[in-house]
Amino acid sequence: MFNIRKMGDWMWNENNQFNTRDLIYFIGYRIAKKNYNMSLDKKAAIKEMIELDYNNESQIEKFVNNAGYFSDTLENLYQKFEAKRPMVTAIKQFKNDSQTVSSKTTEITLVFSKKMDIRIKSSGFGELGKEHFPTLIGVNFSKDGLSIPYKITLKPNKRYQILLENGCRTEDEIPLNPFLIDFKTAE
Structure with a gap:
């Protein structure tokens, strides 16, 4: 319902x-x-x-x-x-809201509380818009559906946001609790 x-x-x-x-x-x-x-x-x-x-x-x-x-x-x-509802339980490379992420970071891996439907990916822009979305090289779920690595490129001294939307869902179609990744790279 x-x-x-x-x-x-x-x-x-x-x-x-x-x-x-x-x-x-x-x-x-x-x-x-x-x-x-x-x-x-x-x-x-x-x-x-x-x-x-x-x-x-x-x-x-x-x-x-x-x-x-x-x-x-x-x-x-x-x-x-x-x-x-499943949720993001961790970001492997850094803590969310970190202000000192290395601009040399090439991957952001999100870990989920439940196995996700690996056929569906749904991410969007945070409130800061497209200009603050990292350059995306690729994104694919892990085979077990418990994590998703984002291959990215970052610039120094810039704030980034990625919004995981509720289009992501478990195999039994329970939608993800939306999650905003928000961080800043160091100089």
Whole structure:
């Protein structure tokens, strides 16, 4: 439910655990029906659904939680999802935010907490933009999917950023917690 990469499976096709097209609409219907059936005042239940501010996340979350449709609250389900997400556990060559990385460094190797899908690579620019992305020579996952070395060239006395985006994911499609590599080279 929280995995954006899988959202298409919930929205448009039948590639979900229920083999149901437009699953997100079906679940919305079931939540509304459950709220309606639980209400003693059916008119008030309909009025609440019509007047609900669908741009207000806390109102939506309260409405969904009150229905009791899911096995737990949305917040608890989200926390469980977040706990499953892989993350970058280390940079082999230096500590993140280091200000004295050698400009002679030719590789940055990231280590993951879980085996990643080696077919998918997803990195982008940090908030400083393209000018602060190192010159990339190549990038390929290790065969075991637990690390990814970036072959790079660096200039002295320059700040660099690489953003690992949540397009990177495990083989069972749980997206990476985004990770910003931010460092500066020495003179």
